[in-house]
Amino acid sequence: MLALSAQAQDFKTRLINFMEEYIYPNESLYEEQLNQMETRWAIPPIMEELKSKAKEQGLWNLFIPQKEYGPGLTNYEYGHLCAIMGRSLIAPEAFNCGAPDTGNMEVLIKYGTPEQKEKWLAPLLNGEIRSVFSMTEPAVASSDATNIEGSIIRDGDEYVINARKWWSSGAMDPRVGIAIVMGKSDPTAEKHKQQSMILVPFDAPGVEIKRYLPVFGYDHAPHGHAEVHYNNVRVPASNMLLGEGRGFEIAQGRLGPGRIHHCMRAIGAAERALDLLCERANSRVAFGTKLADKDVIREIIAESRIEIEQARLLTLNAAHKMDQEGAKGARKEIAMAKIVAPRASLSVIDKAMQVFGGAGVSEDTPLAAHWANARTLRIVDGPDQVHLRDIGRLELRERQ
Amino acid sequence: MLALSAQAQDFKTRLINFMEEYIYPNESLYEEQLNQMETRWAIPPIMEELKSKAKEQGLWNLFIPQKEYGPGLTNYEYGHLCAIMGRSLIAPEAFNCGAPDTGNMEVLIKYGTPEQKEKWLAPLLNGEIRSVFSMTEPAVASSDATNIEGSIIRDGDEYVINARKWWSSGAMDPRVGIAIVMGKSDPTAEKHKQQSMILVPFDAPGVEIKRYLPVFGYDHAPHGHAEVHYNNVRVPASNMLLGEGRGFEIAQGRLGPGRIHHCMRAIGAAERALDLLCERANSRVAFGTKLADKDVIREIIAESRIEIEQARLLTLNAAHKMDQEGAKGARKEIAMAKIVAPRASLSVIDKAMQVFGGAGVSEDTPLAAHWANARTLRIVDGPDQVHLRDIGRLELRERQ
Amino acid sequence: MLALSAQAQDFKTRLINFMEEYIYPNESLYEEQLNQMETRWAIPPIMEELKSKAKEQGLWNLFIPQKEYGPGLTNYEYGHLCAIMGRSLIAPEAFNCGAPDTGNMEVLIKYGTPEQKEKWLAPLLNGEIRSVFSMTEPAVASSDATNIEGSIIRDGDEYVINARKWWSSGAMDPRVGIAIVMGKSDPTAEKHKQQSMILVPFDAPGVEIKRYLPVFGYDHAPHGHAEVHYNNVRVPASNMLLGEGRGFEIAQGRLGPGRIHHCMRAIGAAERALDLLCERANSRVAFGTKLADKDVIREIIAESRIEIEQARLLTLNAAHKMDQEGAKGARKEIAMAKIVAPRASLSVIDKAMQVFGGAGVSEDTPLAAHWANARTLRIVDGPDQVHLRDIGRLELRERQ
Amino acid sequence: MLALSAQAQDFKTRLINFMEEYIYPNESLYEEQLNQMETRWAIPPIMEELKSKAKEQGLWNLFIPQKEYGPGLTNYEYGHLCAIMGRSLIAPEAFNCGAPDTGNMEVLIKYGTPEQKEKWLAPLLNGEIRSVFSMTEPAVASSDATNIEGSIIRDGDEYVINARKWWSSGAMDPRVGIAIVMGKSDPTAEKHKQQSMILVPFDAPGVEIKRYLPVFGYDHAPHGHAEVHYNNVRVPASNMLLGEGRGFEIAQGRLGPGRIHHCMRAIGAAERALDLLCERANSRVAFGTKLADKDVIREIIAESRIEIEQARLLTLNAAHKMDQEGAKGARKEIAMAKIVAPRASLSVIDKAMQVFGGAGVSEDTPLAAHWANARTLRIVDGPDQVHLRDIGRLELRERQ
Ligand SMILES: Cc1cc2nc3c(=O)[nH]c(=O)nc-3n(C[C@H](O)[C@H](O)[C@H](O)COP(=O)(O)OP(=O)(O)OC[C@H]3O[C@@H](n4cnc5c(N)ncnc54)[C@H](O)[C@@H]3O)c2cc1C
Ligand SMILES: Cc1cc2nc3c(=O)[nH]c(=O)nc-3n(C[C@H](O)[C@H](O)[C@H](O)COP(=O)(O)OP(=O)(O)OC[C@H]3O[C@@H](n4cnc5c(N)ncnc54)[C@H](O)[C@@H]3O)c2cc1C
Ligand SMILES: Cc1cc2nc3c(=O)[nH]c(=O)nc-3n(C[C@H](O)[C@H](O)[C@H](O)COP(=O)(O)OP(=O)(O)OC[C@H]3O[C@@H](n4cnc5c(N)ncnc54)[C@H](O)[C@@H]3O)c2cc1C
Numbered sequence A, B, C, D: 001m002l003a004l005s006a007q008a009q010d011f012k013t014r015l016i017n018f019m020e021e022y023i024y025p026n027e028s029l030y031e032e033q034l035n036q037m038e039t040r041w042a043i044p045p046i047m048e049e050l051k052s053k054a055k056e057q058g059l060w061n062l063f064i065p066q067k068e069y070g071p072g073l074t075n076y077e078y079g080h081l082c083a084i085m086g087r088s089l090i091a092p093e094a095f096n097c098g099a100p101d102t103g104n105m106e107v108l109i110k111y112g113t114p115e116q117k118e119k120w121l122a123p124l125l126n127g128e129i130r131s132v133f134s135m136t137e138p139a140v141a142s143s144d145a146t147n148i149e150g151s152i153i154r155d156g157d158e159y160v161i162n163a164r165k166w167w168s169s170g171a172m173d174p175r176v177g178i179a180i181v182m183g184k185s186d187p188t189a190e191k192h193k194q195q196s197m198i199l200v201p202f203d204a205p206g207v208e209i210k211r212y213l214p215v216f217g218y219d220h221a222p223h224g225h226a227e228v229h230y231n232n233v234r235v236p237a238s239n240m241l242l243g244e245g246r247g248f249e250i251a252q253g254r255l256g257p258g259r260i261h262h263c264m265r266a267i268g269a270a271e272r273a274l275d276l277l278c279e280r281a282n283s284r285v286a287f288g289t290k291l292a293d294k295d296v297i298r299e300i301i302a303e304s305r306i307e308i309e310q311a312r313l314l315t316l317n318a319a320h321k322m323d324q325e326g327a328k329g330a331r332k333e334i335a336m337a338k339i340v341a342p343r344a345s346l347s348v349i350d351k352a353m354q355v356f357g358g359a360g361v362s363e364d365t366p367l368a369a370h371w372a373n374a375r376t377l378r379i380v381d382g383p384d385q386v387h388l389r390d391i392g393r394l395e396l397r398e399r400q
């Protein structure tokens, strides 16, 4: 509804062109190259080429709201761009806008010391290394972050980290340089002051990758999600982020934009699915007519468009509110978007798969992979149930 | 998302206050007065009082975009106000913003001759008379307007109207002065040129009210929806609107804003329902705790808020697009809103009824009446199936 | 699945015939007669004629499983018959199988003293009087029956009843002879022993009918649901049912069959709706073809059939389990049916209304009235939320 | 509802025991062995051990209704067993009851010549070889089987087969001995007489496996679904099944039981998911309480149970009707089950994944793999849209 600034509009046009020219045509090349590597955990060369091109064109780090580090777009503006990137699973990285790097960079920008920034933020901004965020633990319900049990204990000039983490996204990527690890620095403190976040170089002794975790059969190579054990890992005390006991505070700040990004990418994936659906419907003939000429299929298309539009507006509205009142002020709006966008995306992609028949569940279209991706969004960054509870509580509170 | 103008914001504040001060407190008085009248088809005096007060405060004819006749708000702006009026079933009339008068006034403003305006528009704008729109016929599927069979035949200086109409909303209201009747003036013309619309004074000989039609048991008195037979009704040729064969054109123009109004009122009804739901949840104790303290109820509240927000944004977005590109340019957006807003409204009101238990289906809350009202919106002004088909078709076309 | 006994099959055939011959053709006569009575709370003569005919044909009291009082059908068998009766809102009474009489007769059969039976059961079995069940109170969440606050206090040879009840179904019916009232006889007893049920002649001094409660816009005349105040009503001590403090026990026993009946009637209503839907689809032409020839409408029909079949099988399965293991053993199955059958019925009827367009929400078809009826079933005899909770608990328990 | 025969009940008990004792405990061993093989398309030894054990215990070929070849259970009876096998993805094969072998064996039993039976049925019955069914083609909408374009042309004593097929399930399995291929033997014949089915030894020259097709990210090794090209493959004329032009007839006969099996396995998968869900809910603590103690989770459990029960009854009812009236007589019932069971299974498994959080989408539970499997069922053996259309048509026809 709200008009885009000329700058954002310009980015949008160029991004769409870039997608058409470089991303879509190279999706299958990316897969091919990956399949030809010796290991699944190596980077297909085309990715570095795409990154160079994107950087050249200034389509780089677009997510960063701080003018010092990026184009300084609002969340509302970047939301539009993020939806375009979300159309392809290989796009976000190409623009240096992939999770969890985006969140990690934001944390470093907001809370990093100059030294931390120099060492880790600079290469991340440059796309030279990648990063990991290690919070979740298999042993405890991690959607309730107070459950996190890993320990980060001060020992002289160092901190000693012991934690069994999993779902550390991107941890299989050979380029990972740094991890942000959450754990308890003081189990006796007030509940929300027990946790800290600390920077752990990924080649530090004691960082052990146990295994990768597939998502619906996908290994998500070459990034992958890993179970990572931090065994007596020692890092300098200066690697602490923001200060002991401030892990929650950081987590909080991190989540607002990250959720919007997830949502907008999910919407982009749905848009792509709807495009593909319509294309297929226009070419496939069954029982005497083109699928596109059947009212039943038109209803499927219409419901898809309706779901996308609602999710898009809801998410953009949350982004806009966050721009105006901060992540805290937009808490309810963000939670709603976080519920709706994955639902809509799943529903639309599912419909597209259905219209593709057998082809839809295979790898001949990007649909199944996008679906699996979107399915995880109902779990990560707060499972639906937790957001619903929050929204309900906020509604009741507003009326008191 | 889009900021409201100061003017619109001011109307909004005053409207909210008016609702609190005059409308809600008089809902039951309205019912009581109605129950005490000799007939169901007489006007409770409180309504005329409310109208006077609203007019006094300038909260009058707010729907009119033309500065000459009203405040000149955009559809986007009026949408916000309309949602507020929709919270009470007696509110729209109090502000002279009730259907079908709004649509009829618009038609007269846009297409009326000076004479037609003087005779019919002026008293309508003034709230002195009410009006009827007679298109639908029991004999044919009227969602396909080409089916309409009533006849409007030129005979010298007059037109002779013969038609069996039903669902003429408001036709039971003793104040009705004028009807706009649709029918075929030339059954041999091209399909979309066969129909005309004509002005029929409601006291003209041959206008026969056969019966009223209840909606889920409600008589919607004192307005009511009536089966109206036009038996050889004669009107001067100057009562023709816009010109013979232009009935479709008028219908088209009429529908854009009307649909937005319906949607926004439905959303307002949902907002009211959610308020009531929360209030009840906060006061009712079952199985040991307040309903408001049960996560199951919080999920109901959260889902309600989510449905409302999505419908609201979608409808406002359609209104905004209509402001910018006209009803035709916003055709898809309007169709989407027309699908979503009634659905959301029905779903939220239904949830509220459920949380109220037995009270929810009775007349002790406005919920059941609002629900019945909202249910008709999935049928009037284009049944869901017709809109879905359109949206599907437009999506496919955009990709060609 | 399970074959019907010859006896049940014979009842079924005769019942279907009776419906075709006498019930459907007299539905509108019933309405007409009612509209012509001086008051809405008088009995249209056609009803007594229908009752006579049904009794003559032995289609009477079919719900009673005890051979002494009725045909002795199983719940599974009667379920099939009940679905047929549910197709018309005037049918259950015609066969003396209407609520709340059925439940009240069951209570008297199971727990009544010979004297109570003679006085109240006999005329009920005969269809001479009707009865009321007064449990729910406006002041408290009555889905949690421990909340009930009315008092039934022993005073010498009498009990004194003070209670503000509402939703006493049938209480407006001039033929009502007796009410079963629930209330606390000992507020200090263990939670589930505080309540008693007692027989209150409806003409006893102190029985005050405050008002009737509409359901959506329906008054459900001539039966009606009433707010009834019991003001110091005195009845002989021998009117106590089963014994002081055994109200819960009775309520429990009452609920199993009652819920199955509600469900099967709701399914019958859905079957009727689907019949009407198909009929309409076969005769109505829109946008160039019969509705029945549109795949979109066929999907609506298919989904309706699917919903009905599932609800039917689930309910019959519950009835069968109840036949074998009693209401307690079939608790989970009954709860499931109680959730599903109203949902399915509402959904199917709603679809039928949609396909009827405007006619669907009016009184020109029985659809809207059936829908309003079915909507209350998600609230009465345990709201959905309470049943879901129970089912969840039972599932978890079974696994321990 | 219908009681199981003693024989079927006995099989059921033994099957449940076998699952507990041998299947579940070896699921991960199967995966491990597979991961250690040199290729994904080799058989983990544990499978042959399981097969031996099952055969020993007489839990073998249970699906065969003909007493000559199997235990002679009805479809209703076998349905119960099939649901148990469906709980594990490795179970069906272990009992020689896996698709597409079951369907292929049925075809051979019903339509095979003695020679065909000896050569292909015998080793299949014995579990020595596996088989393939090649109908679907990427180039055409194969849900409309008249579209199939592959050719089966008589040339002297032989048939020459040319066809590009895909989704030939199990085609990657090294043990495959035979394929049933569908194609046109006479493109000029009446539409439903053009197609034939023919037996093609899988080592025949010209049988070319182009690639395997993943389902979501699963390769379904070691069986796999393959794109298979039949390039001028020559087989003796005696390999024709039933006769030229009778391909449709065979397809028809094949589908009834096959759909029921798919449905019952899907229901079994859902039952397993619900078991796992409850287990997890009982052990996981979030936000202060066990998940099992949250009403929100109990509702999830209840809705799951409700969905399973409805799907189970509907499918068993279809099986029973098929037992009594054949696949044709039960056509509507089968179509309904085919719609409902996959839906229910997907919904329940999805809920279970959600309650497992991150673990749910990984391979640490069988949930994600079961979900992907169930998703294909809305496409194979008739996509939902085709079944809905059929049901709608049958409903309309019944009323004429
Ligand atoms: C693909 C993927 C990528 C991920 N990437 C990362 C990463 O990079 N770094 C990282 O640290 N983590 C990551 N995660 C982990 C993710 O953040 C967690 O899975 C998520 O926080 C949920 O935690 P959990 O899995 O322990 O689920 P649990 O906390 O055990 O919750 C399980 C379920 O319980 C239910 N539940 C929980 N609370 C309530 C409640 N109050 N009321 C009702 N129901 C409730 C919900 O249904 C919930 O889904 C990733 C996960 C996935 C799947
Ligand atoms: C409360 C209320 C107030 C009303 N007020 C007015 C008024 O003031 N003036 C007036 O003229 N009319 C009024 N109407 C009438 C209303 O506009 C019509 O009911 C509506 O246009 C539908 O026409 P119909 O009832 O003839 O339904 P039909 O045209 O018979 O359509 C019935 C159903 O058929 C199905 N259908 C139709 N076309 C298709 C398709 N292409 N594909 C698939 N399915 C399809 C849809 O499910 C549709 O709901 C009112 C109606 C109601 C209920
Ligand atoms: C048409 C009709 C006929 C009736 N006939 C009779 C009759 O003849 N005799 C009679 O005695 N009564 C009758 N009733 C009353 C009916 O039994 C009650 O309405 C019903 O028991 C619910 O009680 P309540 O209305 O007090 O709702 P409440 O108990 O206030 O419950 C309201 C809502 O709260 C929610 N809720 C309650 N408990 C929980 C929980 N544990 N977790 C989550 N949510 C919860 C549910 O959404 C529920 O719907 C009738 C009602 C109607 C509508």
Ligand SMILES: Cc1cc2nc3c(=O)[nH]c(=O)nc-3n(C[C@H](O)[C@H](O)[C@H](O)COP(=O)(O)OP(=O)(O)OC[C@H]3O[C@@H](n4cnc5c(N)ncnc54)[C@H](O)[C@@H]3O)c2cc1C
Residues within 6 Å of the ligand: A284, A286, A287, A291, A294, A296, A297, A354, A355, A356, A357, A358, A359, A361, C295, D100, D133, D134, D135, D136, D137, D140, D141, D142, D143, D144, D166, D167, D168, D169, D170, D215, D225, D376, D379, D380, D381, D382, D383, D384, D385, D386, D389
């Ligand atoms: C895991 C898996 C295993 C399989 N195994 C085998 C096997 O062993 N052997 C074999 O031969 N095949 C197999 N198949 C193929 C399967 O049978 C086909 O995918 C299926 O028949 C659909 O055909 P299609 O993919 O060509 O889809 P299409 O025919 O192109 O249909 C695609 C979609 O179009 C829509 N559609 C079609 N008709 C209509 C209509 N009338 N109205 C409205 N919408 C319509 C539906 O949404 C449908 O899903 C398998 C498929 C999968 C996914």
